Amino acid sequence: MRRFFFLQNSPVDCFAKPKELTELETGRSQFVRAGVQRVQPFVHGYRECNTPVQVKGGSLAQLSGVSPLSTGYYLTQKAARNQLRCPSPLSGKSKRKGGTHVKLTRHNGRAGKNGVYNPKHNDRSFDIANSEHIDEERAKQNLYWDCYNGFCNFKNPDKENELSATFEDVEQLFYRQRYRDFVTGQNERNVKNRHPERNKETGDLLKSKKTCPEETVYQIGTLDNHVPPELLIEIVTEFMEIVNERFGSHVHILNWALHLDESTPHIHERHVFDCENQYGEIAPQQEKALEALGFELPEPEKPVGRKNNRKMTFDSACRVLLFDVAKKHGLQLEEEPEYGGRAYLEKQDYILFKQKEQLAAQEQKLEELTMKIEDVEALVDEVADIAYDKAVEVVADTVKLETHKEDIKLVEQSKAWVLSPERKASKKEVEYAVKRLDGVIARITNAMKSTIQKIQTTLMKPEVKKAGTEQIKKKAKSSIIEQLSRKKKEMAEREVSRTIPAKSKKQDMEL
Structure with missing residues (x-):
């Protein structure tokens, strides 16, 4: 088990016991490439020494000045092959002209039949031995990133190089720091309006479908026809950087995880939309955040509703950006939109989504x-x-x-x-x-x-x-x-x- 580290100016003890996550050890929920020219995102490998390295053109180059939140793997190629070894039917032919067309999916969701989605599924902070669909051995190859700690590998409670904090801890800290003023102000307004029973804590925002993080799953291909995981990482993280550069003022990526321990390689990513409210407080509010970013309604002449909202426009824009990145990497994609709902978390939800499609046709x-x-x-x-x-x-x-x-x-x-x-x-x-x-x-x-x-x-x-x-x-x-x-x-x-x-x-x- 090796801890994945990001580049830092000073040497890092690879096997030092991680510190407990506190509010004094926070970073920014942004992807930053300070002090270096942008390179190919997420070049793969790992390092086993105190000297940060980068794979560039097949050679190793020492780098410095990269933020701990840099979205890149500055690791050796040999180790990359070991860490991300997951046979792909498309290996060696996904970039060839006239090759196989693959399906690229980007699915969003916040809640299922059991309530809001739990990030424990993503960082595997539960006993995976009881999960038949998860391969324990392959789970060690999973990769994790969060906005405070950067990259880490598989969480093993018996090892000292475990995650500094779970995704759940990270989200609680982010909400506590960013939305504390909003919650405090709203509670004061509730008391003033004689409704103290409406008072909440920042943790309650994580339990509400309206204010909890949205989860997105990225997958390229199917069980029998998918791209190598390293290509999936390159495409998705490059897309994340574009999203952060364009929309990062109101869309904050909190964490993501590459899962290689299930049937098809895929990435779970969680983010939150926010903007300033009428009282000058930063609050999690999706529609207002997207309005602040300049997104219009699909049908501006009609009122906002479930079938007419700025999130639909945002998702369409993200789909175009994601497809552009994938095509830049030489992939030939099935162009028809694919909507799989929340198949990545709950199979039953996926079934329900399909039933909703049939129901819509039946309703017509x-x-x-x-x-x-x-x-x-x-x-x-x-x-x-x-x-x-x-x-x-x-x-x-x-x-x-x-x-x-x-x-x-x-x-x-x-x-x-x-x-x-x-x-x-x-x-x-x-x-x-x-x-x-x-x-x-x-x-x-x-x-x-x-x-x-x-x-x-x-x-x-x-x-x-x-x-x-x-x-x-x-x-x-x-x-x-x-x-x-x-x-x-x-x-x-x-x-x-x-x-x-x-x-x-x-x-x-x-x-």
């Missing part, structure tokens, strides 16, 4: 279907109204026809009886009876006209019509639902009979 489909259903319902309302009117006419006509026929039939029978030869009445009496029966038929006809009018008037009353229409709509909708259910079932059965179960894909990034 649902919206279209809802509009169609609304159209159908409007049609049912209209049809029910018309159907009721027609039903009233049909009912009235039917009542008229059937009742008229029955009554006329009775009168005609009486008329036939009067006119039958068996009757002994005089001709005058018969004619009188027939005339009277014809009058009855006429009165029946007139009475039916009046009755039909009364029936129609009653059935067309608003309260009667409404009840009748609802009955018609209920029947119509039931019929439509039955038809849809039957069609849906038929389609599902057809799809099942046609579908071949797809072979499940193995996750590229294990935890």
